[in-house]
Amino acid sequence: MTLFMQNKTALTTHNDSISWLQLFVGAMLLVAATFGLSNPSHATTTDKLVADISEHEVALRYSFTGSDLILFGAIDHDDRSISHDAIYDVIINVKGPRLPAVVRKKDKIAGIWVNKDNVTFTDAPSFYIQASTRPLNEITTEDVLRANQIGFAYQNYHYEASDGITNIDGFVKGFIRNKEDAGLYQLVEDHMPLLSKTLFRADVHIPANVPVGDFVAEIFLFKDGQLIATEQSDLVVVKKGFSEVVYNFAHQHPAFYGLMAIMIALMSGWLAGVLVRD
Template sequence: MADAKAFVAAAWLTLSAFTLPGMAQTPPTENIQIGLSTDNVSITAGFSGADLTIFGSLENADPLVARQGRYDVIVVLEGPARPVVVRRKDRLLGIWINLESETFENVPVSYSVATTRPLQDVTDPNSYKQLSLGASNLYMQPADAGDSPATIQEFTAALRERKAATGLYSENVGGVQFLSQNLFRATVRLAPNVPVGTHKARAFLFKSGLFIKESSAQLEIRKSGFEQSIFRVAHDYSFLYGVFAVSLAMLTGWLGRLVFRKD
């Protein structure tokens, strides 16, 4: 938190330095900046989801527009992209079996959105589509483009629905709040199963429904010391890890007999 405060102070300084000479004639275009209080988040043993706070500022904000609340900010935290297979179960001889499947390239594992107002109130659907902003506007690239559009559409919808159901794609309406005319705070949700890797935070500024500017920052989410070591060892030294798992089991079995023996 201390880092975040320091950042806010720094943001204020740059802001005032900018605004003073800029007042002359034509109002300069607004700009948006965001900063993260930390560039990495560790997932510890007790991790069960968290809220991530992102601070940001508007530069050259028009006080009149700001007072009327016509500035809107949408902040997105996008997880690393990975290929995903969506499978559909169908009934075969009475049993539900995965039959149809569709592979998508580069699907963000997580996608958390925070907005000042409900998405449909900020701007029109076309602008969202152009900016590819919002979980429902993300373009999912099918690996096999030869499939029928209806199938691709069905599986894309299912993919979004599953992601939302597991909390990986979330929307926090009202999650962005203006603290003053120029400063805002965005709260995005990190799901308990948030993927590790490089996440990208992006902030979009809208003025009376028009897209003005975008700013981004990077965030590294990783497992904390102990969990990370286990994960790394399991992948880099998988044979030794297996030997360790087996020895641990035998040791536990032997100790368990010593401690709890009843015969």
């Protein structure tokens, strides 16, 4: 009887905590909706954007084959300004850490193809997924895209190059092609229809060769070609478990890593030699 009572007490407490949690979450949502996570400062309407990501941490494990993320959100239409004739568009960008990258161009020298000129892009996104309800140039103007760094070609490609290299545009295009081939720049254009006037979602695949670090998901809401709201969500890509241990060991203690690699080779070679002795 006592035991039963204790159980019941525990159960009640548990229920209580759930309801508190629900209340808390509800309050947070209310706060988010009321004050807005968006900044439609230059817009005339007060349509808002609420968005989130299915996972905020992507872990690369030793069997990592990539990870699928869902970006979802809702347009919180202002009842007074909602217009049924207006065209709403959403653009979602997921960008990886901005890392310096050297782009090299091959030229034919003495009959063989050799890396010759190179340009270093100092802060281009290492990873970039772009989803939009329509092709970018149908949504808005090039100026708006460039101002908000939306689109592969409209990033700020700060670069360092030696004198005599004039074809920077060619290097930018080469950079983008390489990234697309590696699956590190992905275009999901036309594949993200608005589920309704208010709901949208994009399915995003993070491939295995993704660089680690701080990612950001940016969501832009356009109404008749005008940017009326933006929203950001952070995402961290980390190496977890075995692969993280190996990678960090190799980079932080390279001498010990080298010795360990030698020991493993010597031991396994010796083991093989003993096992197959017949």
